[in-house]
Amino acid sequence: MHKLTTGNKFGNLTVIEFVGSRNVNRGHYWKVRCDCGKKKEIIASSLIRGITISCGCINIKHGHAKKGNVSPTYRSWCGMKHRCNAPRGKSWENYGGRGIKVCEQWLKFENFLEDMGEKPEGLTLERIHNNGNYEPANCKWIPLREQAGNKRVSVFVNYKDTRRTIAEWSRVLQINVNTLRSRLKSGWAIKKAFATL
Numbered sequence: 663m664h665k666l667t668t669g670n671k672f673g674n675l676t677v678i679e680f681v682g683s684r685n686v687n688r689g690h691y692w693k694v695r696c697d698c699g700k701k702k703e704i705i706a707s708s709l710i711r712g713i714t715i716s717c718g719c720i721n722i723k724h725g726h727a728k729k730g731n732v733s734p735t736y737r738s739w740c741g742m743k744h745r746c747n748a749p750r751g752k753s754w755e756n757y758g759g760r761g762i763k764v765c766e767q768w769l770k771f772e773n774f775l776e777d778m779g780e781k782p783e784g785l786t787l788e789r790i791h792n793n794g795n796y797e798p799a800n801c802k803w804i805p806l807r808e809q810a811g812n813k814r815v816s817v818f819v820n821y822k823d824t825r826r827t828i829a830e831w832s833r834v835l836q837i838n839v840n841t842l843r844s845r846l847k848s849g850w851a852i853k854k855a856f857a858t859l
Contacts, residue, residue, distance in 0.1 A: 666692055666706050673715020673743075673769070675704070710748050712740035715771075735781040739774050742787060742796050762789075765797035778803070819846070821856055831856065 670677040674697040681691040681703050689705040696702065696717035708714040732740075745757035746764050767773045777798045778787070785803040787796075794800040818825050828846070832839035835856055845855035 666690075666709065670709075672709040672712070672747075674698070674719070675702075675709065675715060675717070677709070710744075710750065712744040712748070715740070733781075734783075735775060735778075736771060738781050738787045739768075739771050742774075743769070746796065760793075762793075763795045765795055767798075768796060819852060821852055 666677050666680075668677055668679060672694075675694040676697075678693045678695055678701070681693050683690055689707060691703045691705055692709065693701060693703050694709070694717075696719060698717060698719045700717040700719070702717045704714050743764055744751050745753040746762055747758055748754055749758065751758075768777070778801065781787070782803050784805060786806045788802055788804040789796060790800050790802060817828055819828060819831060821831065826834065828842050829839050831837075832842055835842075837856070837859065842855060845858075846852070
């Protein structure tokens, strides 16, 4: 059924009413009102994924969401909001479902951009404290590889007075990550698993 209800807010858009389905792409369209006052019909999936967050007036202000050309910084901002605000999204369980929120000031892209700056190439948005919210004091840009090791589900191993994820140990020791996982799962002692080439 329809995932939206009247009154839902997506960026600057407030959902007014369900318009109907269109045969062209079978999408569910909703009438929305932008904070600037303009009304528009938008496909539900664009609202839910954070692709459309205004009638177009925001694009004019910051230039990061020109039609057909969304900047990496804007994409990161949309992804952050989607993880925290879309209960049917694939990441909801690990973010919004755990109570992780986007701070009030970052609901506007311009504020996020001012605080974080442009997204550097090859980096991704990271929360410093895994259970903390998306807010200026708790976020930074880091390499994707580093972020992968900071997830709640990451398995850490202490070896020679150093704590790292199995993937990090794999790179340091130059042993295939699947080999290390297999050894540890089979009950090998850490010292033996990490010392055997």
